Amino acid sequence: MARNRAYHDRIAEVSRRSVEKSSNYIVFSDVHLGADLVQHVRPWTLKRLKQAARVDRDLCAMIDLYRAHADPEHPWRLVIAGDLVDFIGMSIAPEMGFEGELNDEEREYGLGSTEAQATAKMRAVAKRHGHVFEKLAGFVADGHAIALVRGNHDIDFHWASAQRAFIEALVDHRPELSDDVDARTQFEARVEFFPWFFYVEGLLYVEHGHQFDAMCSYHHLLAPVSPLDPRRICWSFSDLLLRQIVRPTPGVGSEGHESRGIADYVRFGVSLGIRGAAKLFYRYVSATLSALGRWRAYVGEKAAAIQREHERQLDALAGRMRIGAEKFRAIAALWPRPVTSGGLPVLRSMFIDRMLFLSAAATIVTVTGLLIPAAYWAPLSLGLLAMSAGYWVWSARARHRDVDPRVQMHLAASYSAKVLPSRYVVMGHTHEPVAERVADDVTYVNLGNWGVDDVDGPPGDEPPRTHLVLRWVGDRAEAAFLKWNPGEAPVPA
Known part of the structure; x- marks a missing residue:
């Protein structure tokens, strides 16, 4: 944990912004770069990679559009509200050099969540989606900035080396920085990582929203490591299900499970035939036992030590942002207990x-x-x-x-704006775009999703590609909630 502190200190110094009107803002979420890197357990998806390429093409076009329509007095700050990179959803075959640190789960389902493995995943994403990184690098080189808020699918940005690999992927596309130390330092300073939320005082509060989802939340958001092995992230129950059931099973997608019942899953199992149903049952039991093991791991001194580290990180973050730590804890008090906090919730979810x-x-x-x-x-x-x-x-x-966080997120938006005054409380996570008033002069925006985390989902299953734009016009911030319209200007969502 200590290895990440210096890096986090640098990036969090600027996480509290005042309404100084220094930036205009573009906010989007849930791009899921790397969700197409699943061939280790899902080899048939090679036929569906055109969909991922289309997401890349549209995202690059949007970046170009806003670069061309920048205000020189108010450079853009691109705030990505989580899940830009889909570390959790990737299933990448273990590489040479990792043999000594792989566990059985990683050998079966692909690279996991150690710092070295997360860094390798990040580099694989940058290679697969090079055009996106080229456009983001050009965006930053123009003098604009990027703020990456951590989501549940990119929880691996907890590791400093994974953050470093992201920045290096951008720098690699700007050869002019190689011989100019000052220019490179300034470039890198415009790329920031936020472990919880991004805040512009009085205007904008942005977090991913997964902590309001009991299936996806982490016991210790600011120290999300496992009591069983602190070299690894302690995955949420949703993470386990995605890696161990959804990814290896043909026909199982990552969304819509909140509306399904026992009969739906039984019918699906029968449709797989005897062999397929047996494999699914094995994965079902294995994932359940893994989740129960995490519940037991959170009883004891090792878990208590991680809790203390989380609290220490929270206090340090509050100090750097010059916000009372009690306000952080007031928002955190709204988080439901993770499903893996008890045996009954795990069994109930299954x-x-x-x-x-x-x-x-x-x-x-x-x-x-x-x-x-x-x-x-x-x-x-x-x-x-x-x-x-x-x-x-x-x-x-x-x-x-437990499985449908939408009501909890809506309630949290109203409360968060009271704790940290904001006109716009923005989240992602649900993949369902929403923009509605939740209090006087407070609007809750859910950004929907830009990409999909299931590359072989149903044909025609296109993401909404919605985003929020905030521009300063004189002393007033004008907001527009827009939907990307390929080949044309964005339209109101």
Whole structure:
């Protein structure tokens, strides 16, 4: 953890901005660069890489458009609200040189989350999406700036080496910087990383939003390492499911699970045939056991030490931003407990709790039917039936709260604007664009998504490619929530 402190200190010094009208802002989210690098476990996706190329082409065109329409008095600050790079979703075959540090999970599902492996992933993304990095480098070279807010899919930007690899990928596209130390230093200073949120006092609050999602949140956002192995990120339950079930299973996408029930998954398993269903069941059990292992890992001194480091990082960040730490903690108090905080939430998310409850009830009814008179057995059975129905309804509602964060994010937007005064509270994560008033002079914006994290999703499944633009016109900041329109000017979302 200490290796990252100096780098984080430099980039966080400028994370609190006043409304000094120094910048105009472009804000978008969820590009998922690298979601196409999944061939280690999903080799059939090679046929669908044209979709990823289309995202690159449109993103580059948008960057060019705003470069051409820049205000010399208010250079652009491009704020990317998380998930620019899809470290979690990548399944890259382990490279030579990693043999000594790979665990069994990484050998099966591809490079994982150590600092070295995250850096290798970052370099692979920069190579695959070189045109995007070329355009971003030109954007920064023009005097504009980039602020990267960390999301759940790019939690690996926790590592300083992964951040460094991102910046080096930009510098590589500007050969004029190689012999000009001052110019390179200034260039690099315009690329910043934010572990939680970006804030312009009185105007703009931007975070990814995954901490309001119990399936995707991390126990210790500012120190997201595993108590089992601090060299690795402690993945959320959603991360485990994506790597161990979604990516290796044909026909399983990463979205829409909040609206699916047991019957939907059973039908899907049957459609895979006996062999496919057996593989899916193995992955299902394996991911559940991994999540339960993380729950147990968060009991003990190792987890307590990571919690203390998270609190230390929070206090340090608050000090650098010159904001009271109590305000940070007030926003953090809204975060739901991660699903991996308890055994029951894990089982509930996988429908196992309901299956166990019904199995227990059926066993009791059967056994008591053999042991007690029918006059006692009938009301006991009816009581157990009522209890089972009641538990089923409660469990379904609780699971829905865990897997669908939209209501929690909406409530958090209103509260966050009170804690840290902002006219616009902006998040991503859900892939559903939203712009609505949540309080007097406070607008909640969900940016939707620019790219997809499932390269072989349904045909025609195009992301909305929405983005927020804030420009200073005199003393007033004018906002526009826009949708990219390929070949034409952006249109209102």
